[in-house]
Amino acid sequence: MFSWLSNPNVLLGGLILAVAQVLAALPWLRAIDPRGFDKAAKTPAGVGYALGALIGIAVLFAGFVGYKGDSSSLQLYGRIYGAILHAQLLIDLFLIAPAVLTLILPKTGAVALAAYREGWRQPMFWLITIFGILLTWFAVILPYFTFGDDFKMMKQIGFDIVMLGAALFGVLASSISISEEIEGRTAITVMSKPINRRSFLAGKFLGILMACGGMSLILGLNLNAALLVMPEFDPINKDRAFDSMPVQAKEAIVPLIGKVMPPGPARTMAEGAGMWFGEIFAHTFGIGLGFGQVMILVAIATALATRMTFVVNLVICLVVFFLGHLAPVVVRVADEMRLKNPDNAALGLVGFLGNLFDTLLPALEFFNMGPAIIRDAPLDLWPFVGYVMTVLGYAVIYTLIALIVGLLLFEDRDLA
Known part of the structure; x- marks a missing residue:
């Protein structure tokens, strides 16, 4: 039972596993008590306690893998280990990202940090997150009657839940926060300091967007766990629960x-x-890919919040969301029907409006994950990565345009 104590490979492996978890824990441990952490790190006793804890954790890992031996369940435990490490790295990212932004852009970062913290403290953030988690697991047990494609349907629904949850929070937070600060004259107090309107608007947008990113990553971790459970829950379709992109990533x-x-x-x-x-x-x-859509909608909501109330802003964002998805479909259908009925004036009007909306509004159909999931031929990971980068570039351009329009609206706004 204790033969692993004399196995250097097991002991070294346990040490490496422990070091990875401990290093990932350091940023959030410091965030709990920065002064106490820094003080302990400078004392020999504090360093000694830390090394003792590391050795203890390493022994626990070594004992666990040594006890399990070559058990087939070790890979499952490895996934659990990876999920815990992943969660710690996400917490580190949530702490480090706003700090880095503050270092790069001090004024904008200060506003962004306040908006970011406010987003995490809002009950709405956690209500949407918890509801998204529960809805994802409900999608696991929901029968789809797709004759073998239940896994694909569940996966598409899972990605839609991640996107819709972040988009809903981002639009609501932007509409409420910015509008209330302007109407409540809080913005005057903020901009009485050496912070101009550009920094205020950009900071609000970036802070809320980072909070949306945090929600997306939390829901993404939950989605990954649900996708692992789905084939085991549905053994009939287990053989068809194959996705080439994760397989290629694992092979690398x-x-x-x-x-x-x-x-x-x-x-x-x-x-x-x-x-x-x-x-x-x-x-x-x-x-x-879905987050690009979130970024565009949050930018539009931020721009409109400088002039419009919450209700009007929300309605316009909903209209943009639906028309952004429907406009390409309307254009395609209108063109097909006009080929059959070239003399129909009504189809010409429909086609004109469809092309108008398709030109002015963001093409949100580009951000749809469905075609990448529900397809006959498997999709290669690296071409898909290139597509995502291209579409995110489009999202950044449209976001900048929306923020510039919002800044023009905000510059003429009388805050007094």
Whole structure:
């Protein structure tokens, strides 16, 4: 039972597993008590306690993998290990991202940090997040009657939940926060300091957008877990629950992790963690594709909030959302029908309006994850990554246009 104590590969593997978790925990541990953390880090006793804790955790990991041996369940435990490490890295990102923005753009970052913290403190944020998590797991048990494509349907619904949750929060937060600060004269107090209107508007947008990103990543972690459970819950369609992109990501990541770990059960567990991160890597691009849509809608809501009330802003954003998805379909259908009925004037008017909306409004259909999931031929990961980067570039351009329009509206607004 204790033979692992004399196995250097197991001990070294346990140490590597422990070091990864401890290093990931340092940023959020410091965030809990920065002064106490810094003070302890400068004392020999504090460093000694930290090393003792690290050794203790390493022994626990070594004992666990040594006890399990070459058990087939080690990869499952590795996925759980990877999920915990992933959650810690997300917390680190949530703490570091606003701090980096504040260092790069001090004035804008200060406003963004306040909006970011306000977003996390809002009950609406957690209500939408919890509802999205529950809805994702409900999608796991929901029968789809698709004759073998239940996994694809559930996956598309999961990505839509991530996108819609973040978009809903972003639009509501932008509409309420900015409008209330302007109407309540809080914006005057903020801009009486050395912060101009550009910094105020950009900071509000970036802070709310970072909060939306945090929600997307939390829901994305939950979605990855749900996608792992879905085939086990539905054994009839288990053989059809295949997605080429996560497989390609795992084929690239798992061997790299295997090179770091010594041979033995610790490597098997680490490979399970690599599978988790491979799946997350592939799914993150799908989440990023939807996040481009979130970014555009938040930018539009931010721009409109400088002049319009919450209700009007929300209605306009809903109209933009639906027309942005429907306009390409209207154009395509109108063109097909005009080929059959070229003399129909009504179709010409419909086609004109469809082209008008398709030109002026963002093409939100570009951000739809459905065609990448529900398809006969498997999709390669790296061409999809290139497509996502291209579409996100389009989203950034449209976002900048919306923010410039919002800034023009805000510059002429009398705040007194």
